[in-house]
Amino acid sequence: VLKLRSRLVALMLVSLLASSISSPALANSFPGNSDGTVANDSTETFCLGWSFTTDTSLAWYALIVLDQTTDMTYSYHSTCQAYTDAVWWEANLDGTTRGRRECYWYGSGGTCLLNDLWMDFNQIDCGLGSVQYCSSSYTWEDRAKTAVHELGHAVGLGHDESSSNAMKSGDVSSTAEVWRRYTSHDIGHLDTQY
Amino acid sequence: MRSYLFYASTTVLLLVGSGCANSGEEEPSVTEPRNFVALATDGLDFDYDPLPSAAAAVEHADLIVVGNIVSAEEAKVIVDPRSQREWRYAILEVAVETTLSGPGDSKNVFVALDVSRRPAWGEIEASLPDADVLLVLHDLKDWTQGERIGFPPKVYSAYHDGFWIDAGGVGPVGVRAERTDLEARWGKQFPTFASLVREFEQAATD
Numbered sequence: 001v002l003k004l005r006s007r008l009v010a011l012m013l014v015s016l017l018a019s020s021i022s023s024p025a026l027a028n029s030f031p032g033n034s035d036g037t038v039a040n041d042s043t044e045t046f047c048l049g050w051s052f053t054t055d056t057s058l059a060w061y062a063l064i065v066l067d068q069t070t071d072m073t074y075s076y077h078s079t080c081q082a083y084t085d086a087v088w089w090e091a092n093l094d095g096t097t098r099g100r101r102e103c104y105w106y107g108s109g110g111t112c113l114l115n116d117l118w119m120d121f122n123q124i125d126c127g128l129g130s131v132q133y134c135s136s137s138y139t140w141e142d143r144a145k146t147a148v149h150e151l152g153h154a155v156g157l158g159h160d161e162s163s164s165n166a167m168k169s170g171d172v173s174s175t176a177e178v179w180r181r182y183t184s185h186d187i188g189h190l191d192t193q194y
Numbered sequence: 195m196r197s198y199l200f201y202a203s204t205t206v207l208l209l210v211g212s213g214c215a216n217s218g219e220e221e222p223s224v225t226e227p228r229n230f231v232a233l234a235t236d237g238l239d240f241d242y243d244p245l246p247s248a249a250a251a252v253e254h255a256d257l258i259v260v261g262n263i264v265s266a267e268e269a270k271v272i273v274d275p276r277s278q279r280e281w282r283y284a285i286l287e288v289a290v291e292t293t294l295s296g297p298g299d300s301k302n303v304f305v306a307l308d309v310s311r312r313p314a315w316g317e318i319e320a321s322l323p324d325a326d327v328l329l330v331l332h333d334l335k336d337w338t339q340g341e342r343i344g345f346p347p348k349v350y351s352a353y354h355d356g357f358w359i360d361a362g363g364v365g366p367v368g369v370r371a372e373r374t375d376l377e378a379r380w381g382k383q384f385p386t387f388a389s390l391v392r393e394f395e396q397a398a399t400d
Contacts (some may be wrong), residue, residue: 034235034236034237034238034310035236035237035310035312037237050276050277051274051277052333055246059215072207077400083196089273089274089277089279089341091273091274091339092295092337092339093339093353094306094332094334094337094339095242095332095351095352095353096242096243096244096332096353097240097242097308097353097354098240098241098242098243098353099240099241099243100238100239100240100308101238101240102237102238102239102281102310102311103237103312104311106312116279123243127243128243128245128254129248140278145241146241148239150239150241158239159372159375161372161375161378161379168242169240169241169242169354169375170241170242170243170244170372171242171243
């Protein structure tokens with residue numbers, strides 16, 4: 001009986017921990033972005049490309065979120081330079097793309113020295129393309145979420161579809177701040193890295 | 195008891211190690227589709243509006259087909275000459291086997307896939323999957339951004355969660371989306387490529 005009980009205890013312990021460990025929230029890797037790159041240091045420099053005019057405060061907002069919730073900080077470049085970490089752009093992206101991050105310039109040691117961060121405000125505001133959705137009451141929150149999302153990719157984060165957080169794909173379903181924040185797990189990755 | 199606890203703790207340690215691993219550690223064996231996916235997306239990350247269901251895909255998409263990629267040509271969009279920004283595209287020619295939704299008169303369609311600037315074009319071309327693909331497509335006729343070079347007159351783009359490759363026993367592999375995320379969103383399992391195709395067939399006939 002004792003043997004059986006101890007077997008059951010061991011199996012329960014394993015299955016319990018295995019199920020929690022295999023949940024997506026805990027299983028994301030770092031760097032989780034598509035090229036497995038990170039920033040070259042803990043200060044994220046940024047500038048505004050000339051096309052980024054609809055709401056420039058969104059870039060600031062994303063950088064402030066990064067600064068206030070992680071060990072990283074930021075610095076603004078009034079003129080974009082070759083080594084500015086993040087350059088913000090606005091464009092009509094194809095299909096259902098809300099935001100796009102591309103590493104424009106790679107550095108040594110798995111770093112990306114310059115990220116282009118593109119936002120498509122029309123797609124963000126209108127969702128899957130029906131005009132009826134364009135008057136969403138969460139417009140600012142939706143835009144801010146995508147700004148935080150793309151910056152997250154630039155510093156090494158991948159998607160996290162498991163909970164309401166900034167790295168989840170798609171529009172926000174409420175004004176809750178959690179949609180514009182990284183998960184504590186992702187923050188742990190960033191604080192370890194930077 | 196001690197031995198069971200030893201096995202349990204060892205298993206737990208192994209699971210912890212694999213559950214939050216750094217990239218590059220103990221990668222699963224790479225199948226051909228995954229090689230294409232890795233090359234096509236390397237250096238590109240997106241936020242996108244996911245499709246909530248197959249029915250929504252039928253409602254919103256201009257065309258949904260199953261076919262084979264027969265060729266690829268490099269193309270680009272000069273987004274903005276002032277900033278010298280360009281987006282690189284692969285124009286995939288797809289031989290249509292079955293039209294699941296939309297006009298059924300297309301034998302071959304062209305699909306513009308936004309691809310990374312990093313890999314050599316020859317690498318991307320060489321990695322084209324020799325397998326069935328399921329494509330949920332959006333007609334780019336109204337897309338106005340920059341100057342397109344190398345785009346055919348009639349061209350589509352795939353929804354981010356609407357480009358799936360038949361990877362045999364691995365099931366459908368998404369170019370821009372994970373199957374597990376689609377399954378969680380749609381509340382259904384798609385262990386095989388055929389099961390995913392059936393989902394769209396059913397939605398198109400409902």
